[in-house]
Amino acid sequence: MSRSAALGLFLVLMAAAPRADAETLLERGDYLVNHLMSCGNCHSPRGPGAASRALSGGVQVFDEPWFRVKGANITPDRETGIGAWSDDDIKRAITKGIRPNGTPLADAMPSAFFRILTPRDLDAIVAYLRSVPAVRNEVAAPIYKAASPPSPTYPLAAKPLSDADLADPVRRGIYLSTVAHCMACHARTSDEAPTDYIKAFGKGGRAFRGPWGETHSANITSSRVAGIGAWSDAELRRALTEGVTPDGRKLRPPMSDQVAYYRTWKAADLDALIAWVRTIPPID
Ligand code: HEC
Ligand code: HEC
Structure with missing residues (x-):
C-alpha cells in the first residue's frame, strides 16, 4: 500500500470510529x-433577553x-x-x-x-x-x-x-420521531377530537390559531394525493430544516417553530427521521 493510500485508509477509519463516548x-x-x-x-x-x-x-x-x-x-x-x-x-x-x-x-x-x-x-x-x-x-x-x-x-x-436499539437506524428513526412528538400535532384532526394514533396517524387537520392566522397540521402520510408521498427525500429535508415546501410555500407556526429545532439536529439523526417519515402508512 502506498503511503498516501495508507494515510487515506487511516483517516477513513478515524472518521468511522464511534465517537458517542466523547459525549x-x-x-x-x-x-x-x-x-x-x-x-x-x-x-x-420568547423575545429579547429570553435566553x-x-x-x-x-x-x-x-x-x-x-x-x-x-x-x-x-x-x-x-x-x-x-x-x-x-x-x-x-x-x-x-x-x-x-x-x-x-x-x-x-x-x-x-x-x-x-x-x-x-x-x-x-x-x-x-x-x-x-x-x-x-x-x-x-x-x-x-x-x-x-x-x-x-x-x-x-x-x-x-x-x-435501550442504547442497543439506538444503534439500529430503523429503531433510531422511530425513537427520534417519538421524542420529537410529531404525532402530537399530526395525529389529531381537530381540537375537539382526541388524538387518534390508529385512524389519524399522520393525517393532521388540527387547527392552530395565533397572530399568524390559522394553520392546520398537514397530512404527512405517504399518500401521494393528500400527503407527502410524492416528495423526494431532499424536498422533505428542505421542509424540515428550511421550512419551505416543494412548491415554495413557507411553513407557518407552529411548524416553523419546530423547524428552528430540526435545523440544528445532527445530520445522521435527520437522515433517520426522514427515513421514518417515509414509512408512515398512506391516508388519502
Ligand atoms: C406543534 C405542532 C407540530 C409538531 C410537533 C410537528 N408539526 Fe409538522 N406541521 C404542523 C403544522 C401546523 C403544519 C402546517 C404548517 C403550514 O401549513 O404552514 C405542519 C407541516 C408539516 C410538514 C409540511 C407538509 C405540507 O404538506 O406542507 C411536514 C413535512 C411536517 N409538518 C413534518 C413534521 C415532522 C416530521 C414532525 C416531527 C419531527 C412534525 N412535523 C412536528 C404542526 C406540527
Ligand atoms: C408541546 C408542549 C410541551 C413540550 C414539548 C414539553 N412540555 Fe413539559 N409541560 C407542558 C405543559 C403545558 C405542562 C403543564 C401541564 C399542566 O400544568 O397540567 C408541562 C409540564 C412539565 C413538567 C411538570 C412541571 C410542573 O411544575 O408541574 C415537567 C417536569 C416538564 N413539563 C418537563 C418537560 C421536559 C423536560 C420537556 C422536554 C423533554 C418537556 N416538558 C416538553 C408542555 C410541554
Whole structure:
C-alpha cells in the first residue's frame, strides 16, 4: 500500500470510529432538551433577553376542552420551578405525566411520547435540567375544566428503548420521531377530537390559531394525493430544516417553530427521521 493510500485508509477509519463516548451526559441532555425534543418551545419565554430565562415558563396557552394550561417553569428554582423535586419525581413527570403529589399533568405535556426514552437519555435530561440557572417565575396555575379522555398510549412508545436499539437506524428513526412528538400535532384532526394514533396517524387537520392566522397540521402520510408521498427525500429535508415546501410555500407556526429545532439536529439523526417519515402508512 502506498503511503498516501495508507494515510487515506487511516483517516477513513478515524472518521468511522464511534465517537458517542466523547459525549458527556450533560452534553447529551443539552442535545435532547434543546434540539431533539424542543422542550423550550413550550417551556421557555420568547423575545429579547429570553435566553437568560430559558425553561422558566412558556408563552403559549394550551386551551382545550379539558384544560387551560401553560408550559411550567422547569428550572431548578425551588419555589416556582422543580428544584425541590427528586430525580425520580422529574422522571415520572416526563415519562408518565404525573406530578410528585400524584395529580396528572394535562396531556399538552407530551409525556405519552417520552415513555420511549432510554434510561441513559432520561438521566441525561435530568442532569441537564439541574444544570440550568434557576429562574424565579410564577407561571399561571393550570385550570382543569373536565376529565380528559384517557390519553391513548403512543403505540411506538409502549416501553423504553435501550442504547442497543439506538444503534439500529430503523429503531433510531422511530425513537427520534417519538421524542420529537410529531404525532402530537399530526395525529389529531381537530381540537375537539382526541388524538387518534390508529385512524389519524399522520393525517393532521388540527387547527392552530395565533397572530399568524390559522394553520392546520398537514397530512404527512405517504399518500401521494393528500400527503407527502410524492416528495423526494431532499424536498422533505428542505421542509424540515428550511421550512419551505416543494412548491415554495413557507411553513407557518407552529411548524416553523419546530423547524428552528430540526435545523440544528445532527445530520445522521435527520437522515433517520426522514427515513421514518417515509414509512408512515398512506391516508388519502
Ligand atoms: C408541546 C408542549 C410541551 C413540550 C414539548 C414539553 N412540555 Fe413539559 N409541560 C407542558 C405543559 C403545558 C405542562 C403543564 C401541564 C399542566 O400544568 O397540567 C408541562 C409540564 C412539565 C413538567 C411538570 C412541571 C410542573 O411544575 O408541574 C415537567 C417536569 C416538564 N413539563 C418537563 C418537560 C421536559 C423536560 C420537556 C422536554 C423533554 C418537556 N416538558 C416538553 C408542555 C410541554
Ligand atoms: C406543534 C405542532 C407540530 C409538531 C410537533 C410537528 N408539526 Fe409538522 N406541521 C404542523 C403544522 C401546523 C403544519 C402546517 C404548517 C403550514 O401549513 O404552514 C405542519 C407541516 C408539516 C410538514 C409540511 C407538509 C405540507 O404538506 O406542507 C411536514 C413535512 C411536517 N409538518 C413534518 C413534521 C415532522 C416530521 C414532525 C416531527 C419531527 C412534525 N412535523 C412536528 C404542526 C406540527
